[in-house]
Amino acid sequence: MAATKNDIEATHVVKEYLPGFADFSHFIASDYSLSIYRKFATLGARNLLYLQAELQLLETRLHDLDEADQLVIELSDVAEEKQKVERGARSWEDLEQQAEDGDEQQAEKLKIIYKIRKLMQEYEEALLRRNEVLRLEKPEKSPFNAFKAWFRRDPPVLWGSGFRLLHYEEDMIALGTQDEPDRMSALLHQCLGYRLRVERETPRSWGPMYYYPVERVAFIVGLMSIIVSAALLVGAIMALHFVKPMGIRLGLVGVFTTLFAASLTLLTHARRIEVYGATAAYAAVLVVFISVNN
Incomplete structure (x- = not known):
């Protein structure tokens, strides 16, 4: 994913490209998320x-x-x-x-x-x-902002008819689309994207830029998903083991089941029917545990 940051100084500089379409094509090819074009709807x-x-x-x-x-x-x-x-x-x-x-x-x-x-x-x-x-989907906000900021430099990147590329922003599509990020991935990108950045060699005329690997965010979110799932399952079993009144036990089942469903929605791309299925299975495990240890 590409983005711009004014307070980051480019540490690696490569040669300048021919201004215009040549330079623009190198910029687009520098990251798949920058493959943004007109749809001509x-x-x-x-x-x-x-x-x-x-x-x-x-x-x-x-x-x-x-x-x-x-x-x-x-x-x-x-x-x-x-x-x-x-x-x-x-x-x-x-x-x-x-x-x-x-x-x-x-x-x-x-x-x-x-x-x-x-x-x-x-x-x-x-x-x-x-x-x-x-x-094809619309470009994501972060790379599209980077795309627009780079294209609208002074002097303009393209002249003639090419100058009107962004006159219809709602008509833009992205070829390098990825799965829509879950809420946690979007939050990590927004809060920690700067710290996860990877610097690349870019021409000085492009201005300060950084890239962040989507794989790092996916790994962090995946690790969090494992930890949260395990904690909810083990925590629920331990709570049900030490709590004996049936009314409180059923209340705990409801609380932990709700937390499990919320974690699925927050940390994964699971569809609604998949959330229902996984939540039902989780609740069934807790009910079986109560029946065995009653």
């Missing part, structure tokens, strides 16, 4: 609407040609003409042959079919790609 929707409209137009034209052929089959008094149109409607080979023989209507139908085939592929691929883009 409006343009993406507009592109799909254009493709959709083109397909709808071709669909209408093909439908009109089908209706014209249907009228010939139903109303024509010329048996040969009716058979020809019906063969073209039922047989792909006849449709191609009639188009090659100069039948303008069948040639037009074949042309529309080929256009639909190509455009449908483009439309479906665009839909699937857009669906993948929409699944």
Whole structure:
């Protein structure tokens, strides 16, 4: 995770990069959490609407040609003409042959079919790609603030159209997304992130920067989870062992079960159903202990 800190002096300096896109690309590549780009939500929707409209137009034209052929089959008094149109409607080979023989209507139908085939592929691929883009999450607050602070330096990093990159901050997405941090990880990052920092070699023009490894925070939170879980289980068993009145015992079961559920929510990414399941199992252990030692 990357962030900026004004009171940290960069101890390692590397060569400067070519200002502009070259320098910007090196900055983004310096940490995966800085892979932040425009989603182009409006343009993406507009592109799909254009493709959709083109397909709808071709669909209408093909439908009109089908209706014209249907009228010939139903109303024509010329048996040969009716058979020809019906063969073209039922047989792909006849449709191609009639188009090659100069039948303008069948040639037009074949042309529309080929256009639909190509455009449908483009439309479906665009839909699937857009669906993948929409699944990407917004950048996390800390790296996005570092990204914005670096980009808005004076003089501007990019000129021309590139200067408008952050004009639509709500339209930004992060490629290097990670799992949403649990509450304890977020708290440790906010309070101890500075002490967990790892300095890297960066150009002097980037300004003072530091990085902190997510693995360290995850290790600390994991260790805390083990200690808290063990303490809640052992503490509950010891309390239930020394307390004899059943009413107080049941009250202790409720208290420790609540604390266990709270610790799961605070220290892990467990979903609600997983919290319910683990809490029920924990309570069941305590109830069994009471039954055995009653």
